[in-house]
Amino acid sequence: MTTAPRTDFTATRALFDLPQGVIYLDGNSLGPLPRAVPARLARTVTDEWGQMLITGWNRAGWMDQPRRLGDRIGALIGAEPGHVVLGDTLSIKVYQALASALQMTPQRRVILSDTGNFPSDLYMAEGLCRTLGDGYRLVTVAPEAVADALDDSVAVMMLTEVDYRTGRRHDMAALTARAHQAGALAIWDLAHSAGALPVQVAAGGADFAVGCTYKYLNSGPGGPAFIYVAPRHADTALPALSGWLGHEAPFAFDPHYRPGAGIDRMRVGTPPVLQLAALEAALDVWQGVDMGDLRQASLALTDRFIAGVEATCPDLRLATPRDHAARGSQVSFRHPQGYAIMQALIARGVIGDFRAPDILRFGFTPLYIGAQDVDAAVAVLAQVMAQALWDKPEYRIRAAVT
Numbered sequence: 001m002t003t004a005p006r007t008d009f010t011a012t013r014a015l016f017d018l019p020q021g022v023i024y025l026d027g028n029s030l031g032p033l034p035r036a037v038p039a040r041l042a043r044t045v046t047d048e049w050g051q052m053l054i055t056g057w058n059r060a061g062w063m064d065q066p067r068r069l070g071d072r073i074g075a076l077i078g079a080e081p082g083h084v085v086l087g088d089t090l091s092i093k094v095y096q097a098l099a100s101a102l103q104m105t106p107q108r109r110v111i112l113s114d115t116g117n118f119p120s121d122l123y124m125a126e127g128l129c130r131t132l133g134d135g136y137r138l139v140t141v142a143p144e145a146v147a148d149a150l151d152d153s154v155a156v157m158m159l160t161e162v163d164y165r166t167g168r169r170h171d172m173a174a175l176t177a178r179a180h181q182a183g184a185l186a187i188w189d190l191a192h193s194a195g196a197l198p199v200q201v202a203a204g205g206a207d208f209a210v211g212c213t214y215k216y217l218n219s220g221p222g223g224p225a226f227i228y229v230a231p232r233h234a235d236t237a238l239p240a241l242s243g244w245l246g247h248e249a250p251f252a253f254d255p256h257y258r259p260g261a262g263i264d265r266m267r268v269g270t271p272p273v274l275q276l277a278a279l280e281a282a283l284d285v286w287q288g289v290d291m292g293d294l295r296q297a298s299l300a301l302t303d304r305f306i307a308g309v310e311a312t313c314p315d316l317r318l319a320t321p322r323d324h325a326a327r328g329s330q331v332s333f334r335h336p337q338g339y340a341i342m343q344a345l346i347a348r349g350v351i352g353d354f355r356a357p358d359i360l361r362f363g364f365t366p367l368y369i370g371a372q373d374v375d376a377a378v379a380v381l382a383q384v385m386a387q388a389l390w391d392k393p394e395y396r397i398r399a400a401v402t
């Protein structure tokens with residue numbers, strides 16, 4: 001049953017600075033600029049760094065920022081307070097979670113993931129297995145085959161909840177329960193979930209969760225990642241990346257590592273203060289946003305886009321599940337000329353992106369996208385397809401970032 005939304009999405013839209021004439025359907029890759037960020041950054045640079053100099057670590061609260069903002073993100077992903085911390089990049093946080101989880105299941109050797117997982121997660125797992133040797137290996141199966149592949153060899157199930165290419169969503173609670181039954185731990189990558197849909201890491205039983213902030217949380221390019229460790233593991237999970245800020249007493253300058261209490265041990269080195277300041281301002285847009293309303297509105301937008309494209313672009317093949325429960329907040333279509341089609345769209349002000357080999361990817365968030373944007377984007381795409389406007393040599397030239 002749906003209920004009347006309490007969230008004012010017209011008000012949230014006004015909190016973003018979007019360029020005129022652009023329909024931005026790529027916030028699943030890089031969130032747009034919240035209006036409050038430039039002033040907050042300027043204040044941090046001028047008043048804090050400029051005036052306080054090194055005393056800013058204490059006086060401006062820079063050192064506590066990774067934990068403070070961790071709690072604000074924790075509230076968006078259903079985490080217990082005090083169990084999320086910010087820092088580093090998502091790839092690093094994947095490595096940390098994996099290394100800790102493997103140490104907690106020492107009699108087993110397999111990291112189980114799926115073939116749709118983001119390559120960096122798989123590369124991190126491969127690299128860690130190479131470093132550990134001793135029979136450690138990564139096994140990947142099709143996303144729908146994960147549950148059946150959980151046997152007594154699996155130490156850790158490492159999955160991304162929402163597939164970066166297709167938008168297909170795993171059932172976090174069910175798969176985590178299945179992993180636990182099989183004696184394995186569960187690590188969830190929330191890169192395409194945090195800020196995109198309601199997430200319940202605690203209720204879902206996740207052992208570890210990681211995610212980035214530059215997509216649906218709008219922290220800007222290079223914004224830091226986050227890591228969640230379930231309270232039951234927080235004081236036993238051993239960090240493989242034992243940096244000084246994860247030490248029990250960083251300013252004792254002890255020559256030997258002793259892990260800090262709880263989630264603090266997942267800190268590594270100096271926090272990115274400017275990026276955290278941007279994130280802090282960006283997180284203000286969530287005040288008054290109900291995640292249930294967000295999901296309802298996001299599904300309405302993605303349904304509308306799917307219906308519009310299918311009605312007007314017969315050559316595009318839907319890659320995203322139609323079932324609401326089985327998808328995130330993006331819609332993807334396949335076409336052999338996907339790259340050129342996306343360049344033609346971008347040239348006409350509709351910004352999505354392309355993922356090899358043939359995926360056109362469109363991200364939606366009701367925070368700043370409305371039904372009229374969806375209709376306008378469908379109209380442009382329909383024209384690009386009907387008139388083959390993509391069929392130009394300049395649209396085939398691949399940029400470094402697609």
Ligand SMILES: Cc1ncc(COP(=O)(O)O)c(C=O)c1O
Nearest residue numbers: 089090091118120160164191212
């Ligand atoms: C699902 C997923 N995992 C990991 C990463 C890698 O993140 P980072 O570049 O911050 O290490 C990404 C990047 O987009 C991603 O989408």
